[in-house]
Amino acid sequence: MAEMDLTRFEVLVAAYGATPNRWPEEERAAAEAFARADPRAAALLAEADSIDALLFAHRVAEPSRTLRAMVIEAAPRKRRLTGRARLWWTGIGIALAGASGMLAGSAATAALEPISANVLMYSHDDVPALDYSAEENAL
Amino acid sequence: MISDDPDGELVRRVGEGDVQAAEALVARKLPRMTALAHRLLGDRTEAEDVVQELFLRVWKSAAAWRPGAAKFDTWMHRVAFNLCTDRLRRRREVALPETWDAPDPQPLADAAISAEQQSDAVGRALAELAPRQREAIVLTYYQELPNREVAALMGIGVDALESLLARGRRALKARLEETDG
Numbered sequence: 001m002a003e004m005d006l007t008r009f010e011v012l013v014a015a016y017g018a019t020p021n022r023w024p025e026e027e028r029a030a031a032e033a034f035a036r037a038d039p040r041a042a043a044l045l046a047e048a049d050s051i052d053a054l055l056f057a058h059r060v061a062e063p064s065r066t067l068r069a070m071v072i073e074a075a076p077r078k079r080r081l082t083g084r085a086r087l088w089w090t091g092i093g094i095a096l097a098g099a100s101g102m103l104a105g106s107a108a109t110a111a112l113e114p115i116s117a118n119v120l121m122y123s124h125d126d127v128p129a130l131d132y133s134a135e136e137n138a139l
Numbered sequence: 140m141i142s143d144d145p146d147g148e149l150v151r152r153v154g155e156g157d158v159q160a161a162e163a164l165v166a167r168k169l170p171r172m173t174a175l176a177h178r179l180l181g182d183r184t185e186a187e188d189v190v191q192e193l194f195l196r197v198w199k200s201a202a203a204w205r206p207g208a209a210k211f212d213t214w215m216h217r218v219a220f221n222l223c224t225d226r227l228r229r230r231r232e233v234a235l236p237e238t239w240d241a242p243d244p245q246p247l248a249d250a251a252i253s254a255e256q257q258s259d260a261v262g263r264a265l266a267e268l269a270p271r272q273r274e275a276i277v278l279t280y281y282q283e284l285p286n287r288e289v290a291a292l293m294g295i296g297v298d299a300l301e302s303l304l305a306r307g308r309r310a311l312k313a314r315l316e317e318t319d320g
Binding site: 011012014015016017022024025048050051054055056057058059060061062063064067068070071072074075076077078 | 153154155156157158161162165169170173174177178183187190191194195198201202254255257258261262264265276279280281283285286297300301302304305308309311312315
């Protein structure tokens with residue numbers, strides 16, 4: 001717990017007022033203990049409390065609806081395509097899809113070729129070699 | 140996105156163009172930021188101008204927002220604070236007196252004084268504080284920022300902040316007693 005004496009307690013209350021929640025966290029426990037233990041603390045707290053009450057008497061108006069609406073109006077939003085723009089993008093999308101389909105097809109063929117070759121090789125290995133000699137002899 | 144930033148997820152969605160997230164962020168921050176600007180500038184119209192500018196910067200920055208050491212709320216406070224202090228500096232350059240909305244002091248301690256009158260009196264007393272004292276009080280008491288954050292925003296140490304707060308509170312009380320008498 002941080003150290004607390006009358007001098008520091010006076011500074012604390014003069015700056016942050018009488019409410020412990022507003023006192024610096026690292027000194028709060030020590031200051032609360034001091035306030036309970038030292039009879040001089042009460043007068044300091046009462047003085048600070050009267051200034052707190054004045055401060056919190058101050059109210060400001062809520063933001064106007066107009067301000068709120070203007071602020072929200074300026075907020076970023078997801079683009080929504082309409083009318084001609086949508087047609088344009090649809091056309092471009094179809095063209096791109098076609099092109100990418102062709103590209104994908106070529107790429108797939110290229111990628112599959114060696115695999116197919118391997119499969120064929122393995123299939124040959126798996127199947128016992130045909131012996132044509134018996135057929136030739138029969139003829 | 141750091142998990143302990145309560146605004147992080149909302150800001151990410153704002154950056155993706157989610158209007159509902161933008162509305163939620165406005166609901167969460169607009170009153171707080173308007174109050175900050177109003178109290179620092181002492182003028183509602185100017186405060187609303189600042190808040191509009193602030194949110195334009197929020198909208199522009201949301202998509203690129205990457206949390207570092209500061210939380211989003213701290214970043215917003217920094218931008219708002221700088222916008223306000225720029226305006227106050229320009230005011231001083233053209234030698235306009237810093238005044239609150241209503242120019243004439245009103246007595247405070249009438250038993251039947253309304254909450255509104257009392258609020259106005261405190262507002263005038265706040266406006267008459269030295270600017271650095273007012274900034275310290277507004278950020279600490281009304282915005283409820285931790286002392287280290289306030290000190291960092293104001294570019295001072297915690298000791299200097301405590302001195303500004305104590306002098307500001309004493310000056311505020313003296314001013315209110317003066318108008319009361």
